[in-house]
Amino acid sequence: MAYKSILTVVSTEGHQRQLEAAIEITRREDAHLDVFCLGVDHSQTGYYYAGASAYVFQESIDKAMAAAEDLEASVRKRLGSEDIRWSVESAVAQVGGLTTLIGMRARFSDLVVLTRPYSENASPDAEAVTEAALFEGAAAVLIVPEGKLPADFGSRILIAWSQSEEAMTAVRRAMPLLKAAERVEIAVVDPSPHGPERSDPGGPLCQMLTRHGVKAEIAVLARTLPQISDIISHRATEIGANLIVMGAYGHSRFREAILGGTTRNMLGKTQLPILMAR
Known part of the structure; x- marks a missing residue:
């Protein structure tokens, strides 16, 4: 058995090095790379005064959608010159909906490549994404510190x-x-x-x-x-x-x-x- 379907989840531009690690592993394994660009809505509508939540919710969704679209465009541009098989998809979810969203994609992947969920540079959603891949996706997860692989990785x-x-x-x-x-x-x-x-x-x-x-x-x-x-x-x-x-x-x-x-x-x-x- 080899890794033929590799998934990586990016939610910020700071995940560029994570993407590089995923590309390297995909090339090494002659696999297909799926990149999932995530826009996260962090709004908590229950905390706003009556009548305001709908406006705040829509504004937050719009920002998350714009962020996901920009991230997808950036990833497509980066992968355009690569000689590997790849696909890119983007979606928006609230924090509570990440589990199902990530779990469904991780479930059909041989390997999920992520960065450390507990570090100074980790995104606010990194922990939820990692746990969703492990628990709901039941996937093998490769955590790459700071998104960088050693030159002799796996030897x-x-x-x-x-x-x-x-x-x-x-x-x-x-x-x-x-x-x-x-x-x-x-x-x-x-x-x-x-x-x-x-x-x-x-x-x-x-x-x-x-x-x-x-x-x-x-x-x-x-x-x-x-x-x-x-x-x-x-x-x-x-x-x-x-x-x-x-x-x-x-x-x-x-x-x-x-x-x-x-x-x-x-x-x-x-x-x-x-x-x-x-």
Whole structure:
């Protein structure tokens, strides 16, 4: 299996570098790139005095439509000189309607390319778009920090293996990249001796990947730092990895939003591309 349908969602002109990353991956995979230009209406009509909401709502919709049209024109101009297969579509939605809008498009994509949803430069809608692709779209999502891919992207991959269903889904979705990699490390952090793999953490996964021709090996890591995300990031840097593969949101989104979690911490801190799925 290869990635043949790649989707990227842009909502601001600042997503130009994200588009460049999507173009690069599309060319590499000989795929079709779908670009979805999003105009978001952030109005909250319930907060206006009687009679004013209709005017404010229409003005906000008009602005969102104009922004989406301008963005689509810009993307079409950029893609016009490319030798890849591509299509561009634009739409307008209120914040509450993003889930269905993005989820339906992500559902029929092999890979969704986005930037980090938790950073200083992230758009206000980045979190909603990312979660819609993961949950409603059930898609593999490649998060590219600051919209830039390493020159040797995918040559060395670290799998953050937690023996969970989400991690297994991410591995399966990442198989085209894993098979093409020069080296893949299955990193298991402080595994429980009573877990499903017991005394052989990562062993069954390594066997499965090896049978697919993946050059895989296992590293069992002690919990030397307070957060799992810090251990994973440190190990990725240590081995020179240029892609991390991991399951997303093993806990509920609400819990991670309030208490934090590995997914949220990784998306907020790491400078490496991450392929996530659940």
